[in-house]
Amino acid sequence: MAAPRFHELEIAAVRNETPDAVAITFAIPEDSRDAFAFLPGQYLTLRADIGGEDMRRSYSICSPLSEKDRRTVGVKHIENGRFSGFAQKLKKGDRIQVMPPQGRFTVEIGGDHDYLLLAAGSGITPCLSIAKSVLAGEPNSSVTLLYANRNSASVMFLDDLNDLKDRYTTRFTLLHVMDEEVQDVEIMNGRLDAAKLETLASHGLIDPARADAIYICGPEPMIRSASTAMAAMGVNEDRIKFELFTPAPGSAPAPAPKPKAVNGKGPNGAKHGASVDIILDGARRTIRMDAATDTVLTAAQKAGMDLPYSCAGGMCCTCRCRIVEGTATMDENFSLEPWEIEAGFTLSCQARPDTDRLVLDFDAQ
Numbered sequence: 001m002a003a004p005r006f007h008e009l010e011i012a013a014v015r016n017e018t019p020d021a022v023a024i025t026f027a028i029p030e031d032s033r034d035a036f037a038f039l040p041g042q043y044l045t046l047r048a049d050i051g052g053e054d055m056r057r058s059y060s061i062c063s064p065l066s067e068k069d070r071r072t073v074g075v076k077h078i079e080n081g082r083f084s085g086f087a088q089k090l091k092k093g094d095r096i097q098v099m100p101p102q103g104r105f106t107v108e109i110g111g112d113h114d115y116l117l118l119a120a121g122s123g124i125t126p127c128l129s130i131a132k133s134v135l136a137g138e139p140n141s142s143v144t145l146l147y148a149n150r151n152s153a154s155v156m157f158l159d160d161l162n163d164l165k166d167r168y169t170t171r172f173t174l175l176h177v178m179d180e181e182v183q184d185v186e187i188m189n190g191r192l193d194a195a196k197l198e199t200l201a202s203h204g205l206i207d208p209a210r211a212d213a214i215y216i217c218g219p220e221p222m223i224r225s226a227s228t229a230m231a232a233m234g235v236n237e238d239r240i241k242f243e244l245f246t247p248a249p250g251s252a253p254a255p256a257p258k259p260k261a262v263n264g265k266g267p268n269g270a271k272h273g274a275s276v277d278i279i280l281d282g283a284r285r286t287i288r289m290d291a292a293t294d295t296v297l298t299a300a301q302k303a304g305m306d307l308p309y310s311c312a313g314g315m316c317c318t319c320r321c322r323i324v325e326g327t328a329t330m331d332e333n334f335s336l337e338p339w340e341i342e343a344g345f346t347l348s349c350q351a352r353p354d355t356d357r358l359v360l361d362f363d364a365q
């Protein structure tokens with residue numbers, strides 16, 4: 001399978017969701033439908049030249065599976081976020097580079113299930129796609145969505161959520177938690193943290209023990225807190241999926257750290273000077289790199305190569321490739337499963353060679 005490549009898509013609609021969030025809808029041409037097939041919970045990576053810099057940012061799809069010719073993403077403005085600031089100004093008819101859907105925070109539609117979705121802020125976007133797709137595609141399944149925001153003005157996709165509530169009265173439960181606005185039901189006020197989840201469970205408003213699958217999407221502290229609460233309630237970790245937001249406001253690869261040399265080696269014992277063969281789209285190219293100053297991704301970019309990547313932070317797996325020869329060590333890994341590491345996969349945005357020669361295959365999926 002070929003590595004993911006960008007397509008130029010036209011924006012079919014832009015809708016204001018909140019004062020600082022928009023929903024951007026892309027038209028998917030007939031000949032790109034296969035490439036843009038998706039599973040609920042996946043994201044699109046957008047690419048743009050902003051101030052002369054090649055920037056990328058991933059945004060989760062909020063469309064239901066039934067939507068064949070459009071994909072909508074939710075974009076919330078981040079303070080000093082160059083890409084989100086750029087994206088907020090996009091308008092109908094603009095064209096932008098978009099990578100086909102990626103991500104593992106997914107649901108395979110089919111069967112009868114109880115889903116518990118925990119979302120905070122713009123973490124609602126993949127959860128909305130999951131809720132819409134499950135409710136439409138699994139007639140006997142139920143979805144409980146617990147959605148945390150500061151106040152009602154910051155609730156994204158409120159109309160869509162209310163529509164789901166009206167349409168699936170017995171199978172969809174929507175609970176809002178707010179920490180800057182007082183709601184009538186006292187228990188729904190405050191932060192969505194471990195204590196709040198335990199309180200909601202003890203009052204029977206959520207039932208993690210009964211859920212077949214629990215999806216958590218939001219900022220890292222919320223994910224940690226929710227995961228801790230689920231574990232304390234006896235939920236096995238194989239029933240929990242989470243989507244970690246990219247913490248950095250920019251989307252260009254973070255400059256690789258410059259650690260001190262230790263006995264002629266870089267971080268994690270990686271060799272300083274290494275020859276790396278990169279196989280991409282059937283072609284092979286060799287670069288020289290210094291593991292003390294670069295990851296494979298940043299070294300390849302310096303050599304003028306256009307490798308697939310998105311978050312550059314070890315979270316999204318877009319840069320996944322297989323080690324064919326040699327070994328490499330990752331600085332961070334938030335996304336590869338143990339079996340993938342066992343099978344020789346690595347993340348090029350995090351990988352530094354341990355050996356003098358390293359061969360990486362980006363076509364191996």
Ligand code: FES
Nearest residue numbers: 310312316317349
């Ligand atoms: S680009 Fe996201 S994990 Fe490497």
